[in-house]
Amino acid sequence: xxxxxxxxxxxxxxxxxxxxxxxxxxxxxxxxxxxxxxxxxxxxxxxxxxxxxxxxxxxxxxxxxxxxxxxxxxxxxxxxxxxxxxxxxx
Numbered sequence: 168x169x170x171x172x173x174x175x176x177x178x179x180x181x182x183x184x185x186x187x188x189x190x191x192x193x194x195x196x197x198x199x200x201x202x203x204x205x206x207x208x209x210x211x212x213x214x215x216x217x218x219x220x221x222x223x224x225x226x227x228x229x230x231x232x233x234x235x236x237x238x239x240x241x242x243x244x245x246x247x248x249x250x251x252x253x254x255x256x257x
Contacts, residue, residue: 174228179204182235189236190243207239214238 183200186207211234215221226234 175205175208176201178208178228178232178235182207182232182239185236186239186243189240190247203239203242204235207237207242208235209238210242211235211238214241 179201180197182204183202184204186203187200208231214237215234
């Protein structure tokens with residue numbers, strides 16, 4: 168079950184926005200939220216596939232969003248760790 172381009176944009180925007188809220192900060196802006204969410208989906212999909220849970224394309228919309236959020240949180244945590252912005256930790 169694959170998602171179309173519009174679904175990935177919605178997943179990316181929502182995952183990036185929610186990651187900004189979960190990481191005790193504000194969102195990054197609409198377009199950056201989409202990018203963070205889409206990259207998070209790739210990271211989350213890679214991790215879920217290698218953990219034996221299947222990739223993002225193998226699940227429905229809700230599970231894809233959850234995987235994207237987990238990946239976006241990991242991405243945001245790594246960026247903050249590298250950049251030294253630890254004021255807004257989990």
